[in-house]
Amino acid sequence: MENNSKFGSWVNAKIMPPVMKFVNTKAVKALQDGMIYSLPFIIVGSIFLILSNIPIPAVAQALNDSGWAAFFSQAYTATFGVLSLWAVVGMAYVYVRNEGYEPLPAGLTSLSAFLLIQLMQTDNPLKTAMANGTGNLSAKAVTANIDKLPHALQTLVNNPVTGVFNVTWLGGQGMVGAIIVGLLTGWAYSGMLKKGWKITLPEQVPSSVAKQFTAMIPAGVILGVAMLVYAGFKTFMNTDLLQYVYTLLEMPMQGLSDSLFGAIIIGFAVSFFWFFGVHGGLIVGTIAGVFLMPNTAANAALYHAGKLSLANGAHIVTNEFYNNFINLTGSGITIGLVIFTLFAAKSTQMKTLGKIELVPAIFNINEPFLFGLPLVMNPFLAIPFFLTPVVIALTTYLVIYFGIVPPLNGVAAPWTTPAIISGFFIGGWKMAIWQACTLVISILIYFPFAKKYDQILVKQEAEKMAEEAK
Structure with a gap:
């Protein structure tokens, strides 16, 4: 206990202050709260995604024949499919709102x-069609043999369609670019207002009109700079900022987050922060979510196209991997502890808290255990609290990697969706079965440690009753 107390004091003195300082910065708060504005579109879009790709062949064929699958696809594209649009608005909005x-x-x-x-x-749809046709041509083969076509046809195939927005960069692939733009806009906009860079109209002008003139100078400066950025990338690199950032930052970071190492670190980090009383889900979710949400969006696009597989580039670790496995039944995956308290505990404290925690645990909430049992700073339950999410992150990664269950389909089940039900939504019946297996893993890991802690509590309760009887 003394060593644990010293370690806890060291972490609270040396580790937590810089971490909390980072988490409470204006940019991170805007990132965290701004991304939430995309949540309704993600969930509603997930419903349309399921409807456009119902995994029952007869139903799917009927929807295709009736034309409804195309309607559902349109709705998915306009909600979940433009995820970065909602994020870039939300982050700038929250940043400036927090500045008053x-x-x-x-x-x-x-x-x-x-x-x-x-x-x-x-890209020209003709080029895409040639590369994705029913023959044996690959995209590489098409590119290599374009010069064999007549010159007029070469020009047609090579020239992109202009004057349109590429939905690809409005979705998950544009997320890091959206974060950069959203945060910089919020910072620059509020900074200019602080310095008085605004047009002030007479009091007689209606406030709704005056506010728009207040915004005119900051908006003009920001959009002028954005135009110069676009011109620079287009002129000197023949690309744009989003594609450059995606290649330079997002792809490597998505690859790191989507690794076995990344899954284990994320699983460990949530419990680590919570053990010392800091909201691990909030910290890890904010940081890791920057790269996990694009992973989700990429899987959703593959699922929508009927190409969801690791061979086609599907990701293993997504935001749903985090929400519906690493945090299943609450941080630390404490369902095993709940089951123990309900069926095997002898101490009054554990039995009472088990009854309180049962319903919240079904909806992946376990604060009654974190602070009531408690799990925070409790050395007797630290090992299963750290170990369970790591084991489940490791095993879930491996069962997807080896094809035992399919990759997560990009459907965003809300984090409060009960276990097994969420598994079915995010990966079908195989994922639901695997999710049930993870609950069993939690029970097996927690039981021996919970039994030992229960014995300690029984002894403490008996000693307390003896003292009160004197």
Whole structure:
């Protein structure tokens, strides 16, 4: 106990202050709260994604024949499929709101800047069709043999379609670019207002009109800079900021987060922070979510196209991997502890808290255990609290990697969705069965440690009763 107390004091003195300082910065708060604005579109879009790809062949064929599958696909594309749009507006909005200014003009300025920095073009559909046709041509083969076509046809195939937004960069692949634009817009917009860079109209002008003039100078400066950024990338590199950032930052970081090492670190980190009383889900979810949400969006796009497989680039570790496995039944995956308290505990404290925690645990909430049992700073339950999410992160990664269960399909089941039900939504019946297996793993890991802790509590309760009887 003394060693644990010393270690806990060291962590609280040396580790937690810089971590909490980082988490409470204006940028991280805007990132965390701004991303939440995309949540309704993710969940509603997930419903349309399921409807457009119902895993029952007869039903799917009927929807295709009736045309409804195309309607559902349109709805998915306009909600979940443009995830970065909601994020870039939300982050600038929250940043400026937290600074005490009218936030909506900043959100709209951020959206305009995000669209402005993109190449408004997409590959010629003829080239795409040739590469994805029913023959044996691959994209590489098409590219290598274009010069054998007549010159006029070469020009047609090679020229992109311009004057359109490429939905690819409005979705998960544009997320890191959206974060950069959203946060920089929020910072610059509020900074200019602080310095008085605004047009002030007479009091007789209606406030709704005056507010728009207040926004005009900051918006003009930000959009002017965005235009110069676009011009620079287009002129000197023949690309845009989003594609450059995706290649330079997002792909490597998605690869790191989508590794076995990444899964284990994420699983460990949540319990580590919670053990010392800091909201591990909030910290890890904010940082890891930057790269896990694009992983989810990429899997959703593959699932929507009927190409969901690791061979086609599907990700193993996604935001649903985090929400519906690493945090299943609450941080530390404490369902095993709940089962022990309900059926095997002898101490009054554990039995009472077990009854209180049962219903919240079904919906993946376990604060009654974290602070009531407690799990926070409890050396007797530290090993299963750290070990269980690591084991489940490791095994879940491996069962997907070896093809025992399919990759997660990109459907975003809310984090409060009960276990097994969420598994079915995010990966079908095989994933639901595996999720049930993870509950059993939790029970097996927690039981011996919970039994020992229960014996300690029984002894303490007996000693207390003896003292009270004197």
